[in-house]
Amino acid sequence: MTDLAITRLSAAQADFDTTLTRLLAWDDSVDHQVNESVRHILAEVKRRGDAAVLEFTEKFDKLKAVSVADLEISSERLHEALNGIPQAQREALEHAAERVRDYHQRQLQSSWQYEDADGTVLGQKVTPLDRAGLYVPGGKAAYPSSVLMNAIPAKVAGVGEVIMVVPTPAGVVNEMVLAAAAIAGVDRVFTLGGAQAVAALAYGTETVPAVDKIVGPGNIFVATAKREVFGVVGIDMIAGPSEILIICDGLTDPDWIAMDLFSQAEHDEQAQSILISPDKAFLDAVEASILKLLPTMERADIIAESLTCRGAFIEVSDLAEAARISNRIAPEHLELSVAEPAALADQIRHAGAIFMGRHTAEALGDYCAGPNHVLPTSGTARFSSPLGVYDFQKRSSLIGFSAAGADRLGRVASVLARGEGLTAHARSAEYRVNREREAGQ
Incomplete structure (x- = not known):
């Protein structure tokens, strides 16, 4: 396992965006x-x-x-x-x-x-x-x-x-x-x-x-x-491989971060684990922890392939840049392992679930934190939400016009319907219009 090599990226490199795009790509086409x-x-x-x-x-x-x-x-x-x-x-x-x-x-x-x-x-x-x-x-x-x-x-x-x-x-x-x-x-x-x-x-x-x-x-x-x-x-959704993105300021125990990355990588070889930090020495320390801890894992081969093929360490200039990259990725699970997670969370727009603080392991969310662990993957957190009660409820609009309301808005509907060339729509609304009021105006 000591020959495991995790992709290293820097947000400052000229080809960062295209390289990140390739790393995030996942073929969901069906055989x-x-x-x-x-x-x-x-x-x-x-x-x-x-x-x-x-x-x-x-x-x-x-x-x-x-x-x-x-x-x-x-x-x-x-x-x-x-x-x-x-x-x-x-x-x-x-x-x-x-x-x-x-x-x-x-x-x-x-x-x-x-x-x-x-x-x-x-x-x-x-x-x-x-x-x-x-x-x-x-x-x-x-x-x-x-x-x-x-x-x-x-x-x-x-x-x-x-x-x-x-x-x-x-x-x-x-x-x-x-x-x-x-x-x-x-x-x-x-x-x-x-x-x-x-x-x-x-x-x-x-x-x-x-x-x-x-x-x-x-x-x-x-x-x-x-x-x-x-x-x-x-x-509910068409789910892709499991994902975790961790933003760390470099002050969390690197063993903790390594194991958090493992927690998603062990799902399958296509799972994706990404660490972002402004501290290059910390990225080195986490890599050392990975090499140390990997042989102790029951699913070591799966973790190794996942990290090698789809994992990445990304060096950034500061936590604000880390947040911008996170929003670009829109991860399923996002850990904010920083001193002030609430402040950083204010900068996050796209994530399935946000785990705030050094003691908040993503694994707790999988089992017993309370929020749902069915989350949008593959960047779909840009427009999707976790599974919830609202997925099992329907909403029907209620519309009940009084005579006065039908008269008032029937005139509006008539103009719009005739503008669209839909005469039956217009006449249906016009039947409810108070012609006597119209004649008296």
């Missing part, structure tokens, strides 16, 4: 074969329902069942898992769930309305989705934290029914995932995975109800399927 396979699966499930789901589940997950109903996990089984996991795990899940629920309850939006002087009523009606689908990775890549982060905002929003799908390859069930579903209040759970699970949620089958929105992470087949069914249902 043609994957695309064709996913489209075939979606079409078959849409056409044949349960029968297709059973066939694909047996083929891909090596799980044979007589009916899709046999693949549903009962509420009793979920609570059995909750009661059966080690007490420390249960307490950790419950503590995390409590914090996530408390945070998201503050996002809950309410309906509102107001009245014009002439009695016209305008407003907004906020209602939850009827049904949401939650995809949870299964098998070895099992994430109970994802269950909490996706299901709890939906329940806080008032979603009528949360349907969870989780693959169980060869029948391997993760007890913590089931326990998390019990804690989060998931209504129904099916041991389905892959594109066939997404299709079942999007189109509905004889057994799996169709949902209004699908959320949750998955592999390339799941991500491709979500992209394909968008429009039939809503989706």
